[in-house]
C-alpha cells in the first residue's frame with residue numbers, strides 16, 4: 381500500500397512542480413557548488429532570508445577555489461546573521477578537499493560527496509539528485525512531514541530509523557527526472573503541505589493519494605517526540621566602552637560559536653559590585669555603570685540567560701581588544717547572542 385502510493389507520486393508531483401515552482405536564484409542552474417551552498421544556507425533559515433545571502437556569497441566567492449582560499453574572518457562576515465558558523469567553516473574544509481583531491485571539480489558519486497566535511501545524507505542526496513540525476517532522496521523535515529501525511533504514518537519523524545525508512549521508500553520510487561522530483565517534494569513541503577499550519581489540501585496535486593487527507597488526520601501529522609528541556613546557563617555580559625572604543629574578545633577556535641568575536645562575559649549572574657571588581661582585576665580602570673538589562677538566547681541544546689551590564693571605563697586594559705564601532709561593523713562577526721546587547725550600546 382505505502383509503496384503503491386509513493387510510486388504514483390512522481391506522476392502527480394512533477395507536472396505540478398513545473399507549473400508552480402517558485403523562482404529562486406539557486407534554481408537557475410544545476411551547478412553543484414550553487415546547489416550545495418543553497419542547501420546549507422536553507423537549513424534552519426527561511427527562503428526569503430537566504431536569497432540575499434546566497435547572491436552576495438556567490439558574488440564574493442564565485443568558485444569552489446575561491447571558497448577554499450577565503451580567510452576565516454571574511455568567510456564568517458559573509459555568513460554573519462545566518463548563524464551556525466560551523467556550517468560555513470565545514471564548507472571551506474570541504475572546498476579545500478575538492479581542490480586538493482578532485483582538482484577543483486566537484487565529485488559526482490554519492491559516497492564521495494557524503495565523505496566531504498559537513499555533508500550529511502540530506503545534502504548528499506540533494507546534490508546527487510538535483511545536479512547528477514541520481515535516485516538519491518533528500519529527506520528533511522519538509523519531506524518527512526509530507527510522507528507522514530501521505531501515508532497517515534504517526535511514527536515520530538525525529539526517530540533516525542523513520543528517516544532511513546522514508547529514504548528507502550522514496551528511493552524505490554524515484555523517476556528519471558530525479559532532480560525535479562527532489563525539488564518537487566521539497567516545494568510541496570514548503571508551500572502547500574507546509575509546517576505550523578493546516579495543509580492546503582484543496583490545492584494539492586496528491587490529494588487523491590493522500591491517506592492523511594482521506595482519514596482527516598493530516599493536520600495532526602507529523603508526530604514528534606517530546607522535546608528535551610534545554611540546559612539553562614547564566615552569563616554576565618559587559619558592554620564596556622572606553623572613549624570611542626569597545627571591549628571585545630575572540631572566542632576559542634573550537635566549540636560553541638568557534639572563532640567569532642564576542643563582548644566580554646563571564647559565567648553566572650554578577651552583581652554590579654562583583655562586575656566592577658572582576659573588571660578591575662583584569663586591569664580596566666572603571667568610571668561608572670550606565671545601566672543593566674537581561675536578554676535570552678537559545679541554542680539547539682542550551683539556553684543562555686544573559687545579564688548585560690553597560691559600563692564606561694576611564695582606561696583600557698590588555699585583557700581585551702578595543703575596537704571602534706566602525707571596526708566592529710566592518711571586521712568583526714558578533715553572534716546574535718551578543719549583538720542584541722551591541723545594538724543597544726548607545727541607549
Ligand code: SF4
Nearest residue numbers: 573579581584590598
Ligand atoms: Fe499534504 Fe494535504 Fe497534500 Fe496530503 S493532500 S500531501 S496533507 S497537502
